[in-house]
Structures are given as structure tokens and as C-alpha cells.
Amino acid sequence: MNTTHAIDPRLSSRYTSFDEVPVIDIGSLVDGSDIEKVAQEIGRTCATVGFFYIRNHGVPRSLIDAAYSQAQAFFNLPFEEKNRINITNSGPTLRGYIPTFAENVDPEKSRDFKECFDLGLDETHVAPFFGPNLMPERPVDFKPVLERYHSEMLLLARKLISAIALSLNLPADYFAKLQQHPITVQRLLHYPAQEGEVREEEIGIGAHTDYGFLTILAQDANGGLQVQNKEGEWISAPPIENTFVVNIGDLVQTFTNDLYKSTVHRVINTSGQARYSLPFFIDMDYDAVVDVLQNCTSEDNPARYTPYTSGQHKFRRYVNSYAHLKGTQVA
Known part of the structure; x- marks a missing residue:
């Protein structure tokens, strides 16, 4: 396969050093032996970068591999079969298959050259971001594997969120x-190989911040993730074996009055191969009020945000990203 690419100068990045996107060993958070130490490391990183790798996270390698295997098998199905469970068929639950270009997170600048599958906690009650998952008939182990993976991610996320709380005293x-009863989304992502000239108008995923509280990302060996630092430079965040990439989202930035930043990032797949990743997103309860924390304000640093609800914020961002939701009123 030809892996030579002409890269749009707007997409250039430099290779990160790990002090820019640090690696944090969270083993003592997972086993409870030194939670405060990890909390302080996470706090320092959230205040400076907003992105970090975690190792010794406790999620079995066998489960991560199984999730990747199921994702690849699903995305290799014929389009007609995948499209039977299109997200447009899920109503307000917003689960299922998302074809290439159906979601664009930076629609003023680029189209997202990716396809996705979203699932969450499988429930009978239907409401925005809640309800039954739309599951494919094939591969046969897709449902149990991905539901278990979602459960493991939720447990890990809660530990990381407790550390963020401690870091803020x-x-x-x-x-x-x-x-x-938080909004959660376990997403499967497939970024096809891009050949020829790669321009900002069409990349894996456009520049964006994450909508929610916390994201935990498994990325394969092909790379492509880029993070924007405080100077506005794009730096690559390459895969590191046996780690997840974690970043905070818009809700944390609001709670902390910009002390902790929701960092802009994007994906550009120039590896010449298909790229797969497994991001898990956790927000707050739909009706939870997101407001600046008192201990993140002072006389010289008043609150920079007015309160809003978690669900309204997320739905507003979805309306901006999905063509089929255009014109929908935010509940």
C-alpha cells in the first residue's frame, strides 16, 4: 500500500515529549494504596495539559483485545448491514451506527472521515441519551463483549473522577x-486509511473539545491523535503500549472556572492503514447542574460561566454535529 502523503501545512504537528502529555501510573489509585498521590498528579496535569496517559489501570488486556476484535469485525460488515442500525433509528437515545461524514464535530472547517458505533447502558426507558442499544446481529459476541467493556470503563472512570475531586480539595x-445515572457513551471508531493529499477539509476527526466530563481512550498502534497545547501548537500523542489516553471535557472546565482546561484535539490518520480506537465518554446526570465551584473563584477571579445542565449542553453539541438533528430544539 502506498503510504506517501502530501500533508496540508495546516495539519502539521510535532512529536510530543512525554512531559507534555505525561504518563501517570494509577496503580495506587486502583488498589487504594495511595489515592492522594495519584490525585495530585492528575490535578497538576489537568491544570497544564488536560490530556494524560494512564498505566496500571486494571482493565484486562484480554478484554481490550476482544473489544478491538469485535469493532473490526463489525466495521468490516457490508454497509447495508451496518446501516440497518443507523443512529437515526434510535430516536432520542442516539445509539447505533454512524456512517462516514454523518457526524462532523468541526463542520465549519472539515468533514470527519470516520465511521462510528455508539452504545451505552441498555435500558427500556427512552429519553435523550438513554434507552435500548441498537445491536448488530453479527458478530455474535459483539453485545456481551462491548457491554462488559462499557462496564469496566465506567468503573475506571469513577475512580479517576474521585481523584479529580480530591485534586480540587x-x-x-x-x-x-x-x-x-450519568450519560455514558462507549464509542467504537474506524478511521479508514487516507491516501493522496490529506487536507484540513477532510480528516479523521476535526478539531474539537469533548462535550462531557471525562474521556478514556484506547487507541491502536497506528496513531494519529493530535493535541493542541497552550501555545496553540499541535503535538502528536502517539500510542503507548498498555496505556489509555485520558482527557477532561467541557464540564470540568466549567466546574473549575478554567483552572482545568478541556483541550482541543483532532485525529489525522496518515498511517496508510485503517485506525481503530475505543473512546469512553462519561458526563453527569442529564439534569445535573454544571456550575462553577466556589473554591475555584475569588474576588479577583469571579465565575466565568452561568450554570447549565449537563444534558442540555451535550444535546446542543450533538445538534451542531449531526445533520439529522439540525433544527432540533434543545430539551
Whole structure:
């Protein structure tokens, strides 16, 4: 396969050093032996970068491999078969298959050259971001594997969120009280190989911040993730074996009055091969009020945000990204 590409100068990046996107060993958070140490490391990183790798996270390698295998098998199905469970068939639940170019996170600048599958907690009650998953008939192990993966990600996310709370001198369960029934999305992503000239108008995923509270990303060995630093430079965040990439989202930036930043990032797949990744997103409860924390304000640093609800914010971002939701009123 020809892997030579002409790269749009607007897409250039430099290779990261790991002090820019640091690697944090969270083993003592997972086993409870030194939660405070990890919390302080995470806090420092959220205040400077907003992105970090985690190792010793406790999620079995066998489960991660199984999730990748199921994702690849699903995306290799004929388009007609995948499209039977198109996200447009899920109503307000917003689950299922998302074809190439159906979601564009930076629609003023680029089209997203990717296809996705979204699932969450499978429930009978239907509401925005909640309800039954649309599951494919093939591969046969898709449902049990991905539901188990979602469960593991939720457990890990709750540990990381407790550390973020502690880093802000809050009780460990501060945010958990606003996440009794949180919006969660386990996404599967397939970025086809891009050949020829790669231009900003069509890349894997356009520049964006994540809508929610926290993202945990498994990325394959092909790379392509780029993060924008405080100077506005794009730096590559390459895969590191046996780690996840974690980043905070818009909700954390609001809660902390910009002390912790929701970092802009994008994906450009110039590896010459298909790229797969597994991002897990967790927000707050749909009706949870997102408001600036008192201990993140002062007389010289007043609140920069007015309160809003988690679900309204997420739905507004979806309306901006999905063609089939254009014109939909935010609930």
C-alpha cells in the first residue's frame, strides 16, 4: 500500500515529549494504596495539559483485545448491514451506527472521515441519551463483549473522577453525587486509511473539545491523535503500549472556572492503514447542574460561566454535529 502523503501545512504537528502529555501510573489509585498521590498528579496535569496517559489501570488486556476484535469485525460488515442500525433509528437515545461524514464535530472547517458505533447502558426507558442499544446481529459476541467493556470503563472512570475531586480539595464523592445515572457513551471508531493529499477539509476527526466530563481512550498502534497545547501548537500523542489516553471535557472546565482546561484535539490518520480506537465518554446526570465551584473563584477571579445542565449542553453539541438533528430544539 502506498503510504506517501502530501500533508496540508495546516495539519502539521510535532512529536510530543512525554512531559507534555505525561504518563501517570494509577496503580495506587486502583488498589487504594495511595489515592492522594495519584490525585495530585492528575490535578497538576489537568491544570497544564488536560490530556494524560494512564498505566496500571486494571482493565484486562484480554478484554481490550476482544473489544478491538469485535469493532473490526463489525466495521468490516457490508454497509447495508451496518446501516440497518443507523443512529437515526434510535430516536432520542442516539445509539447505533454512524456512517462516514454523518457526524462532523468541526463542520465549519472539515468533514470527519470516520465511521462510528455508539452504545451505552441498555435500558427500556427512552429519553435523550438513554434507552435500548441498537445491536448488530453479527458478530455474535459483539453485545456481551462491548457491554462488559462499557462496564469496566465506567468503573475506571469513577475512580479517576474521585481523584479529580480530591485534586480540587473536594470530597472524593463530590462529583459522584451528580453522577447517580450519568450519560455514558462507549464509542467504537474506524478511521479508514487516507491516501493522496490529506487536507484540513477532510480528516479523521476535526478539531474539537469533548462535550462531557471525562474521556478514556484506547487507541491502536497506528496513531494519529493530535493535541493542541497552550501555545496553540499541535503535538502528536502517539500510542503507548498498555496505556489509555485520558482527557477532561467541557464540564470540568466549567466546574473549575478554567483552572482545568478541556483541550482541543483532532485525529489525522496518515498511517496508510485503517485506525481503530475505543473512546469512553462519561458526563453527569442529564439534569445535573454544571456550575462553577466556589473554591475555584475569588474576588479577583469571579465565575466565568452561568450554570447549565449537563444534558442540555451535550444535546446542543450533538445538534451542531449531526445533520439529522439540525433544527432540533434543545430539551
